[in-house]
Amino acid sequence: xxxxxxxxxxxxxxxxxxxxxxxxxxxxxxxxxxxxxxxxxxxxxxxxxxxxxxxxxxxxxxxxxxxx
Numbered sequence: 001x002x003x004x005x006x007x008x009x010x011x012x013x014x015x016x017x018x019x020x021x022x023x024x025x026x027x028x029x030x031x032x033x034x035x036x037x038x039x040x041x042x043x044x045x046x047x048x049x050x051x052x053x054x055x056x057x058x059x060x061x062x063x064x065x066x067x068x
Contacts, residue, residue: 003021003023003024003028004028004035004037005049006021006023010022010023017030017031025040026038036048037049037052
């Protein structure tokens with residue numbers, strides 16, 4: 001699996017549908033066909049980066065992240 005943001009393969013699983021990229025420090029959540037991308041803030045909160053990606057295009061480029 002590669003990060004859709006930085007293409008790093010250094011991805012860790014942090015939950016049943018949650019992943020963390022150690023290359024660019026973002027969190028990825030996959031639910032069905034939808035992937036959400038978040039920046040982890042200094043205080044631990046998450047800020048959505050979904051507006052930087054084009055919905056279905058990201059999932060089509062990274063079908064290996066689809067979990068069923």
